[in-house]
Amino acid sequence: MAPATKTAPQRTRQVGFSGLTVSRFGLGTMTWGRDTRAEDARGVLRGFVDAGGSLIDTAPAYARGDAERILGRLLRADVARSDLVIATKAGFVFRDGARTVDTSRHALLDDLRGSLERLGTDHVDLWQVHAWGHAPLEETLAALDFAVASGMARYVGLSNFVGWQTAASATWQRAVPGRAPLVSNQVEYSLLARRAEVEVLPALQHFGMGFFPWSPLGRGVLTGKYRTGVPRDSRGATRHFQWYVEPYLEPRSRAVVEAVARAADGLGITPLQVAYLWVRDAPGVTAPLLGVRTAAQLAPYLEAEEMTLPDEIARALDDVSGGPNEARDAS
Template sequence: MGATFGERSVGFSGLTVSRAGLGTMTWGRDTHAEDARACVHRFVDAGGSLIDTAPAYGRGEAERLLGRMFRSDVQREDLVIATKAGFVFREGARVVDTSRAALLDDLRGSLERLRTDYVDLWQVHAWGHAPLDETLAALDFAVTSGMARYVGVSNFVGWQTATASTWQRAVPGRAPIVSNQVEYSLLARRAEVEVLPALQHFGMGFFPWSPLGRGVLTGKYRTGVPRGSRGATQHFHWYVEPYLEPRSRAVVEAVAKAADGLGMTPAQVAYVWVRDAPGVTAPLLGVRSAAHLEPYLEAEDMTLPPEIARALDDVSGGPNEARDL
């Protein structure tokens, strides 16, 4: 059967996950049902457990696809399902609403689409304008009612993470914030400044999204925007474009050079750098087919030599101060 994904604990909580997660942002739009099903089968067969989704992904279709798989493709108890709340569609536009009513409406909708009584990790998708105590009270209710086992946040910067965690710790009985997920890769290292130190201080897990720099670190954009890539689509061009500038190209070339020397692919180098970076629990992989998952499974037995990891640190923004602690 080959290599299998290992496990990691989510901070100081009792939740454990595979050390890679399966992201579903493209499900129901760029990733069709049969490809999503094949991805999940291969992921679970390889020991993967964490699947991250959200009501905003495909306007609920990602959750529906996963929910349908519980009928015949995979056992619910074999997975750690993480979903989110707080992004809603109003008059065709996506807005952030972190009020108690909006969050709990999202959660109930997620449970219905996922065809399950609970989610393992429920996350506030973004910092909103509702009073923070109201937002966090919704998390408490989700846990005490049994609709969520654990709660976390997503896209919170350092001070927001610390504020939410401190509030939950202030009174016994509140549900602790166990994790945060923000973008983190060799092209996006801002999390090292405040987010990762905050997570370490509060004993929280970290789920990096877009660990391959929105696909750019695979090297596929080195000579242009290939047909069929996210960068070539009207709905995802904006997502890829920020990393097609000269500084990013220099990082991509360094990754490609390291890959050549190590007998790895650029995608594997970029992934392993994130997976093994200090404070990381599980990178979220947005693969669109089972075949795209294979290189990361093969990388389970791979590590970067310390001098290569540090060289990539240097070329992508400077030393990672936590690496030698």
């Protein structure tokens, strides 16, 4: 089998049809302040920026604001604000010790003001509605308009919106001149979760929006670490993430993992790199969000920056993980 092709990397990608550009891989911070210590986060962020990374994705709901607080401290001491494209979210709030979705104008803008305070900045580059909520859609989207008009956010987007929700939101914003256009959506996407290809990606393409896949390694399962059991130091072994990993430990997922491992053996790279490259260069993808916890975990992604999967391998993985990717076949 031929080795993975090395190419001169295009370091940035445009977010849909907007003027926003980001690195073609992003850094997720969901574990910061919980499973990722502040010192480890510092090493990850430094390595990320040194390698040309710019997009960092966070949220008030991550460790109840601690992820944003850690990032804010790093912005003051370690990394220049101008080096980063900061994306955060709003709409998940804690009430009576439980997390709930509230996409009302008050809740969203309260989240945003809190994010700016924790991050120590006067604006975020991308502000996203974290999930579809029960507030009237026009009220939710009016909060995005206000954030852009006031300068608190440069661009606005969505997170975890399915196809019809994405289309309804983008259509509403286009209906009246002067509303802030939606530039992106982020949903789960990997060789173990290809549902986005059915409606989300076609909607994003139609409206000229970017796509940020979260959990591109199948919640860590595509690394191959769970092939013989659940490692003690893995997310699957923790009480708060066990539920998150378990859905991908069933027989169908194991078959995909084995196919990824065979491809990696033939290409002379790791299963992690195979799975990551498949997502990074899939049709419609802007930048996968990487949930690494240490600088050592970041290293294999950086090594893969000058690689691409042979087309026949990408298509074979399409077949084994759910069938042909119609967008790839049309390209």
